[in-house]
Amino acid sequence: MNKEVPVHILEKYPAGKRDGLIPILMEIQNEKGFLSEEVFQEVGRYLNIPANKVYCVATFYDRFRFKPAGRYLIQMCRGTACYLSGSTTYLDEFVRQLKVSPGGTSKDRRYSLEVTSCMGACDSAPVIRINDKIYSRVTPEDLVRIIRSLKEKTE
Numbered sequence: 001m002n003k004e005v006p007v008h009i010l011e012k013y014p015a016g017k018r019d020g021l022i023p024i025l026m027e028i029q030n031e032k033g034f035l036s037e038e039v040f041q042e043v044g045r046y047l048n049i050p051a052n053k054v055y056c057v058a059t060f061y062d063r064f065r066f067k068p069a070g071r072y073l074i075q076m077c078r079g080t081a082c083y084l085s086g087s088t089t090y091l092d093e094f095v096r097q098l099k100v101s102p103g104g105t106s107k108d109r110r111y112s113l114e115v116t117s118c119m120g121a122c123d124s125a126p127v128i129r130i131n132d133k134i135y136s137r138v139t140p141e142d143l144v145r146i147i148r149s150l151k152e153k154t155e
Contacts, residue, residue, distance in 0.1 A: 004032070004036050004038040004039050004042060005028060005038070005039055005042040005043060005046075006027075006028065006031055006032075009024060009027045009028055009031070010024065010043075010046050012027075013047075015046055015047070015048075016046075016047060016048045017047065018047055018048075018049060020047060021043070021047055021049065021054065021057060022057070022061075024043055024046075024047075025039070025043065025054075025057075025058055025064060026063070028043070029063075029064060029065065033065070033068055033069055034065040034066060034067055034068050034069060035058055035064055035065065035066055036066070037051075037055075040052075040054040040055045040058070062114075062116045062117060065112075065114075067105070068105070068109070069105065069112040070100075070105045070106055070109050070110050070111045070112035071109065071110050071111070072110060072111050072112070072130055072131060072150055072153075073112045073114065073129075073130065073131055074094060074098075074100075074111060074112065074113050074114070074128065074129075074130050074150075075114045075115075075116050075119070075128065075129040075130075076090060076091045076094065076102075076113070076114070076115050076116070076128055077116050077118060077119040077121070077125070077126065077127040077128070077129075078091075078115050078116065078117060078118075079116075079117060079118035079119065079122060079125070080122070081122035081123075081125035081126075082118075082119075082122075082125040082126040082127055084125070085125040085126040086126055086140075087125075087126040089140075090126060090128065090138065090143050091113075091115065093143055093147065094111075094113055094147070095113070097147050097151075098110075098111045098113070098147065098150070098151075100112065100113045101113065102114070102115045103115070111150070116129075119134075121134070121136060124136030124137050125137070126138050128143075128146070130146070130150070
């Protein structure tokens, strides 16, 4: 196996069984931080699925990343409820203050900023996820505190 694909993850799933695809990709990303082209090829070979089909499945889901993320992965929900609650303004503030573009990683690799279509927490809009912490019903004052906290942690 290629060093991109941890053998201990594949060993949990039977070779050639396609229903292991998403769990395998999730575990690899959790360990490696992102999914590379080599991962698609190796997992495809293991499950007997063409690499381009593995890639197509991975690109369908918002949770998969295809390049290394920054130390802080900021995910801004842009579902209808969040959008109507001002998530666009919040997104613009992250871009302005942290110098990171949506879909990108800052030059110092401290921050990655992603826009997601929905986080499934519409009753708590607007919602922001930073790494594994969820911020719900975010107000402009909360956003100021969140950004200040991120900057303090990385200085």
